[in-house]
Amino acid sequence: MVSEKDVEHIGELADIGIDAAELATFTGQFNAIVEYFDVLDKVHGDDAGARDRYNILREDEAEPSLPREVALQNAGAQEDGFIKAPRVM
Amino acid sequence: MSALRFEPDDKYNAFLTVCKAPEGGNGKLSGIPVAVKDNISTQGIETTCASKILKGYIPPYDAHAVELVKAAGAAIAGKTNMDEFGMGTSTENSAFGPTLNPRDTGRVPGGSSGGSAAAVASGMVRMALGTDTGGSIRCPASFCGIVGLKPTYGRVSRYGLIAYANSLETIGPMAANVLDVSLLMSVIAGHDRHDATSQDRPYSHTPSADIKGTRIGIPQEYFGAGVDPAVAAVVKKAIGRLEELGAVTVPCSIPSMEYALAAYYVICTSEASSNLARFDGVRYGPAVEIKKSWHAAFQDARREGFGPEVRRRIMLGTFALSSGYYGKYYAKAQIARENIRKDFARLFADVDVLCGPTMPTIAFKLGEKSDPLSMYLSDILTVPVNLAGIPAISVPCGTVQDMPVGLQIMGRPFEDERVIDVAYAYEQGGQP
């Protein structure tokens, strides 16, 4: 069982912004889906086979970067070539 | 270079962006308008994934597949509607309204590449690029009565495809007939130095309708519980036609199908929870409120920007990866995935392709599937292919209640040519 508190915590981890009003609906749907996932408890084996390709690498060569106005064309707010972002302290 | 006129009457809400005078060039696709699903990056053309969170986002680069399509002379006709970030089976989960099925506007076109399918099915464009994470090319192809190929994982570069579930998805061609699908595939397949999962397996194939001696496996799970008997009957008849054309059918079973859907949803939501974390309104999309502290600001931006299904899947994936649950969900899903791969490999040691319905039903009515889980269950026949990374095609094979039914043909890894041939054989000789 996933509780409303669990869903709230997951919402925090995912920075998804859950309103109190949505919590019950989300929790109900969550439980139905997670219950369906429980079929995986019956799965046995090992997952070693999937790794068939290794060492996909590129050479260390520098190529031109984007012009700054192009790099910043989608950013909301800018200041002196920086992108403005919310405060962190 | 020459500009085309492209001013379609889009009654189905298939397009999110229409390029009215797209540039064409010379090459294999010279002068052909090609529609591009809106989760594939197009330089200078708004690319939203049908999400409010990317409203106004103009990529400064082209996806590799788009580069190739342009280089082949095609004109980018516009960007097509989809379920937000590819999360859905009906194209109802678009922030910009659902796409309607051209065969019956009361029904969904399927998803998530519903806009691309509707654009082709209605004749607005000759071909389109779609993407397939758990059936998103094949489902709408089936529902709208067109042909859609989900290529082998790694055969078409994903660079520029806005990731929903990296390990499962691929870009693929959609068109009204197999030859056009094959033609578009020949343009987009090949190695890309920007995609570490892409492989040097170009596609240059002329479809052949000769399938004499081709061994076709018929997995019992594709005709079992949950599959509409009327749909099953149409598909069985189509397989009978393939036998008449010289193929040999072999009954078989995929025991790991039992876990496929759960494994698929654990993996796709887990990857999505990480892929979609970058949408915080800092670098692109509607700007985040900068006067708040970052968690509060990001939460506001993401609550506003994402639709309910996207938020649900991000939360499911966050849960599946969170400490204490990783082993129960994500790790188990990887084991289930490997078991599915092994099941397919075992079957393909004996048969050349597997056949079954693409979807368990015909296109559902708009608004019919309101419960998330019931919508998820309709992906049961398409997701095993994505888990195994193998190629599969959906080709129209009849109707139920006047709505199209798709025949799904699945093949060995990098045998996209063979599933194309079987589809071509059916298309050429299907209606005796």
Added chain:
Amino acid sequence: MTGPEPETQVVVGLEVHCQLDTKSKLFCSCSTDYRNDGPNTHVCPICLGLPGTMPMVNKKVIEYAMKVAKALNCEIAEESEFARKNYFYPDLNKAYQITQYDKPLALGGYVEIEGDDGKERKIQLTRIHVEEDPGRLVYMGNAERGRYSLVDYNRAGIPLIEIVSEPEMRSPKEARKFLNKLRATLEYLGVFDSDKEGSLRVDANISIKGSERVEVKNITSYKGVEKALTFEVTRQKNLLRRGLKVDRETRHYLEARGITQSARSKEMENDYRYFPEPDLRPLRVKSWVKDIALPELPDARRERFVAQYGCSLNHARTLTGELKTANFFEAVVAKNKDSCTLAATWIADTLTGELNYRDMGIDGVDPVKFAGLIALLKAGTITDKSGVEVLRAMLDEQHKGETVETPQAIVKRLNLGKTAGDDGAIHAAIKEAISENPKAIEDYRAGKKGAMNFLVGQVMKKTRGRADPGELNKLMETALKSLE
């Protein structure tokens, strides 16, 4: 061995993040040479984290990381892979950092240091892994006008290795020695440029035996490590002395104030939800190890300096502690083949001290000119004291950006040439000293030993150190005797 008292046994472990000096970033082809350019000028769709972009691993980063691993005696993993570390922060372009989690590139290994007890000690390493640097944040605004941050993604995607030690260092001083040794090794390997700001960053964990462990983050200079840890030891000891307990927590080091401060933030208890990066494929590079050639490393060079040049162990240790110093020494002795120990002393003691005083590096010092100074000293043309003056003049000129004169020119200009016995100036100075200090003469006559030294000092002052001390003593003795 008499160890410290049990309750003051300190245990330190370090996580060292080091930028690798490649031409391009870890996952894209943007140039890493961003420090002199404006913000967001070394970015592309990949390192901006634009939707749809994918990482592609720079082979050189793996080669460099393996070089470090080999030099530090680590075991390269049969298979390693990249993973995503998921967390939100405005400087994180994709809201996850591509790093390595349960399958790092290299395991084990050690760094040898001289322990506080004077014995060589092996500090064991846990692992070395490869990861990308996030962007850089600048904090703006104030409480009244509202705070916000500014983001520069030039640094985003710069290749890092994280070297994790076991908690085996026993003091802040040992931690500094570990870092010095590590830094020297990285420099010798040619994979790292310590001159670049922020190229080495350290997180430390520190505890007093029997108490909880404290993480100290955000130590941005390797010099800050000893300070930060010393502060922590004192803070933790004080808590224990007052009968309080040390909380298990994360603290930030505030470099400007030299203190640590509790992070007191729930962000620190993040659940990072690591999972393998689906856009990359695993690494299987163990077989490359045998083809990696290592240059001479600090320990070997130190031993060679002792054997080849007759340096003392201490001098050899100082000289080889930084690659540039070691190279400088060898360039100087190439010109002064018979003055190796003199050059060693002058570089390890005098030059290092004068450079530190001026906060200068050894880079700009011309080894040829410095060799000229050693030659003057060796030939006895100038005294040690004058030698220091010549050196200071050279460094001051360099510091001011002026053309640095040759030592010979400086000696001439300042008239620092050693006074010889027949030099009129020294006799005049002796006469002056005697006539100006009747009290000292009295003392001398009374048999006070100190008086003679005092008078010699006066002459030294008058001749500004040019007089050879031995010679001057003789001359003074003669002069005093002639008074009787």
